[in-house]
C-alpha cells in the first residue's frame with residue numbers, strides 16, 4: 142500500500158521505516174531539510190537500535206523515500222500524522238501547532254477515500270476537530286495512537302502489544318478500520334489485539350496508558366521517600382509487591398524518576414485538558430505524580446551533597462549518564478542532565494559522560510564538561526553519580542577497577558542499578574535511592 146508519514150522525528154522516522162520493512166511503499170515528509178537528507182542516505186538522525194538497518198534497506202530497495210515536499214503525499218492511501226506535540230512554553234497544555242500545520246499542509250494533496258491516521262499524542266477532542274477540517278476533501282480521519290518506547294521503537298512498531306484505532310461511527314469509519322488492518326497485516330497475523338473504538342477513546346487510551354505508567358513510577362518513588370525515613374529497602378519492597386500478578390514488577394524501578402519526551406509532558410497536558418473539561422479533580426493526582434517525580438531529582442542532588450560532607454563546592458563529581466534512559470540518546474527532560482546542571486549550580490566541578498547522548502546534551506547544556514570515555518570521565522572524581530542505567534555502568538563497571546581511577550570512593554546510585562554489596566566490599570560508600 143502507498144503510505145505517507147508526515148513528521149520524521151522519533152515517532153515518524155521509525156514508523157516510516159517499519160512500514161517500508163513490511164512491504165509498503167512509503168514516503169516520509171518533514172520540514173527539516175537536514176533530517177530529510179540524513180534519512181535519505183539511510184541514516185537515523187538519532188540513536189535507535191535497529192533503525193539504521195531498516196532505514197538503509199528501505200532506501201536501497203526504493204520502498205522508502207524522504208522529502209520536504211508535502212505534495213509527495215498525493216497518491217498515498219494512508220497518511221500518518223506523526224509530528225510532535227510538545228508542552229506549550231507558557232503552560233502545561235500540549236502545543237498543537239505542528240499537528241495543525243501538518244494537516245493543513247496535507248489537505249491540498251488529499252483525495253476522496255484517503256485515510257488520515259493521527260499518531261501524535263493529542264488532547265482528547267483534537268481528532269473531532271481535525272475530522273471537520275479535512276471533511277471537505279472527502280478523506281476520512283482515524284486516530285491510531287502509538288505506544289512505542291524509545292530504545293525499543295522498531296520492535297514496538299512492528300510487534301506492538303495492541304493496535305488501537307479510533308474511527309467515526311459511519312460506513313467510512315468501518316471501511317477505514319478494515320483498511321488499516323491491511324496496513325498492519327503482519328502484526329495482526331501474529332495475533333496482536335486490534336481495538337476499534339471512537340475518537341475520544343483512542344485519544345484517551347494513549348494518555349491514560351502514559352498516566353498509569355507515570356503513576357506507577359511515582360508510587361514506588363513515594364515508597365522510596367517513606368523507606369528513607371524508616372530504614373526500609375524500596376527495591377526489596379518492589380520485588381515483594383511485584384510478585385502479586387495484579388501489581389507486577391515492571392515500572393516499579395525507584396530512583397531519580399521519569400523523564401523524556403513523553404511521560405512528563407503527557408501527564409501535564411492530560412491534567413490541563415481535564416481542567417478545561419471541568420474534570421480537573423479526576424486527574425488531580427497527576428499533579429502529585431509530577432511533584433513526587435521532581436522531588437526525586439532534588440533528593441539525588443541532596444544525596445551527593447550529604448555524601449560529600451554537606452558542600453560540593455569545587456568537588457569533582459562525575460555524572461554517569463545524560464540520556465533520560467538507556468538505549469536512547471534523548472535528553473529531553475532528562476533527570477540525569479537535570480541533576481548535573483543542579484550540581485554545577487552548586488559550583489561542583491561536574492563531568493558528564495554517556496555512551497550515546499553527549500552530542501545532544503552538549504547542545505542543550507554547553508556549560509557542562511563532557512567526556513566520552515567512561516574511565517577518563519571518572520578520573521580523580523570525589524564522587525560518582527549514576528543516573529542512567531546503561532550496561533556500561535550497571536553491569537560492566539567493576540568497583541575494584543573504579544577504585545583505581547577516582548580520588549574518593551563515594552557512589553550515589555540514582556537508579557538503584559548497582560549492587561551495594563560489591564561496592565561496599567570494595568571500600569566504597571554507597572548511597573541508593575530509598576534503600577539503606
Ligand code: UDX
Pocket residue numbers: 287288289290291292351354358391392393394395396397398399400401402403404465466
Ligand atoms: C513512554 C511509554 O513507555 C511509551 O509507551 C510511550 O509511547 C512513550 O512514553 P519512553 O518515554 O520511551 O516511553 O520511556 P519509558 O521506557 O516509558 O521510560 C520513561 C521514563 O521512566 C524514563 O526516564 C525511565 O528511566 C523512567 N522509569 C521507567 C523509571 O524511573 N522507573 C521505572 O521503573 C521505569
